[in-house]
Amino acid sequence: SAPLSVEDIRSDFPILEREFDGTPLVYLDNAATSQTPEPVVDAIVEYYHTYNSNVHRGLHQLSQEASIAYEDAHDRVAEFIGASGEREEIVFTKNATESMNTVAYAWGLEELGPGDEIVLTEMEHHAALVTWQQIAKKTGATVRFIEVDDEGYLDMDHARELIGPDTAMVSVVHVSNTLGTVNPVSELTDLAHEQDALIFVDGAQSVPHMPVDVEAIDADFFAFSGHKMCGPTGVGVLYGKKHLLEEMQPYLYGGMMIEKVTFEDSTWHELPWKFEAGTPVIAQGIALAEACDYLDEIGMDNVKRHGEALAEYAHERLSEFDDIEILGPPADDRGALVSFNLDTVHAHDVSEILNAHGVAVRAGDHCTQPLHDKLGVPASARASFYIYNTREEVDKLVEGLEDARELFA
Numbered sequence: 511s512a513p514l515s516v517e518d519i520r521s522d523f524p525i526l527e528r529e530f531d532g533t534p535l536v537y538l539d540n541a542a543t544s545q546t547p548e549p550v551v552d553a554i555v556e557y558y559h560t561y562n563s564n565v566h567r568g569l570h571q572l573s574q575e576a577s578i579a580y581e582d583a584h585d586r587v588a589e590f591i592g593a594s595g596e597r598e599e600i601v602f603t604k605n606a607t608e609s610m611n612t613v614a615y616a617w618g619l620e621e622l623g624p625g626d627e628i629v630l631t632e633m634e635h636h637a638a639l640v641t642w643q644q645i646a647k648k649t650g651a652t653v654r655f656i657e658v659d660d661e662g663y664l665d666m667d668h669a670r671e672l673i674g675p676d677t678a679m680v681s682v683v684h685v686s687n688t689l690g691t692v693n694p695v696s697e698l699t700d701l702a703h704e705q706d707a708l709i710f711v712d713g714a715q716s717v718p719h720m721p722v723d724v725e726a727i728d729a730d731f732f733a734f735s736g737h738k739m740c741g742p743t744g745v746g747v748l749y750g751k752k753h754l755l756e757e758m759q760p761y762l763y764g765g766m767m768i769e770k771v772t773f774e775d776s777t778w779h780e781l782p783w784k785f786e787a788g789t790p791v792i793a794q795g796i797a798l799a800e801a802c803d804y805l806d807e808i809g810m811d812n813v814k815r816h817g818e819a820l821a822e823y824a825h826e827r828l829s830e831f832d833d834i835e836i837l838g839p840p841a842d843d844r845g846a847l848v849s850f851n852l853d854t855v856h857a858h859d860v861s862e863i864l865n866a867h868g869v870a871v872r873a874g875d876h877c878t879q880p881l882h883d884k885l886g887v888p889a890s891a892r893a894s895f896y897i898y899n900t901r902e903e904v905d906k907l908v909e910g911l912e913d914a915r916e917l918f919a
């Protein structure tokens with residue numbers, strides 16, 4: 511597809527025109543949440559203006575329209591990530607975190623026990639780490655961690671050592687939200703499947719930024735969030751292979767997810783509704799499908815190229831400072847983000863000074879506390895990029911950092 515016109519794209523995001531006392535916003539916190547383009551906002555407005563209604567139950571016209579749009583949204587998302595089972599393999603949740611909890615509770619609580627091992631990586635987001643840790647405590651299973659090496663890559667020898675006959679689940683982050691590392695998920699899938707283990711891939715930072723094909727990866731489960739990919743907050747996705755979702759018991763119970771209910775017992779609705787208890791995320795799900803259209807219009811190859819080029823440029827510019835430590839892999843081998851520390855200034859102070867320059871970055875542990883502990887830093891600042899960011903904005907980040915350094919000199 512044609513190269514991406516950042517100017518055209520920016521015009522779809524009115525929020526990018528914001529200024530603070532004359533200082534324009536430079537939004538570099540996209541790994542936390544991306545901004546929302548007009549067509550996606552329009553889809554939400556259109557829903558509430560013209561066919562807001564509950565789904566699956568009403569026989570009236572509005573409910574039929576809402577039901578069709580909501581159900582079709584599942585197919586659209588399935589297409590976006592290469593799930594040939596269409597809607598049956600796509601569960602809408604609240605966010606990636608809820609997607610993980612769904613598998614941990616629905617599959618993990620049932621299937622895991624003493625002697626079983628859950629293999630994670632040291633770079634897992636708390637969404638996976640804390641969830642599996644607690645499921646392990648409840649079931650008696652053991653959690654093990656594939657080590658991260660000095661460059662920010664997974665130690666694949668260690669992975670081959672850890673993933674063995676006792677492994678029941680391998681849960682790995684596709685792209686690290688702290689290091690920017692793009693993990694070899696297909697290789698990890700092969701290792702898991704050779705041991706008859708399942709693999710759960712956390713795609714929160716991959717699906718927004720690169721073409722993803724869950725079937726090429728051969729992931730058993732795959733999770734991501736709408737709000738990091740031009741979609742609204744309040745909707746996440748759980749992909750699961752159809753036969754696994756069919757075998758699994760529901761995680762949440764209530765209306766909509768049942769087929770037949772008596773005072774004694776209940777049976778479950780077909781996929782994916784079995785996993786969507788109560789009134790689901792109707793407007794958000796429909797808007798997420800619109801976000802898929804928006805990104806496909808640009809072309810995911812373009813999205814990837816643009817984000818990675820900005821991360822590479824930022825890495826190069828930050829490398830010019832002797833007193834900046836960059837976390838993770840080299841400039842030309844990372845996702846669309848750069849986490850770093852300025853020797854003498856705490857990440858929180860860095861982000862405050864950058865904020866005075868209009869530059870929004872994240873400071874903290876980015877929900878990877880154990881990884882920061884291992885790296886020996888309490889926190890880091892993170893600049894993360896998306897389709898509307900420019901090299902000039904990276905330059906503004908660097909100017910802000912020069913200011914921070916002077917203030918604390």
Ligand code: PMP
Pocket residue numbers: 541542605606607608635637683685686687712714715735746877
């Ligand atoms: N995994 C990764 C790698 C993430 O970056 C995030 C968001 N920071 C999550 C999981 C959790 O996403 P959410 O907060 O939308 O559930």
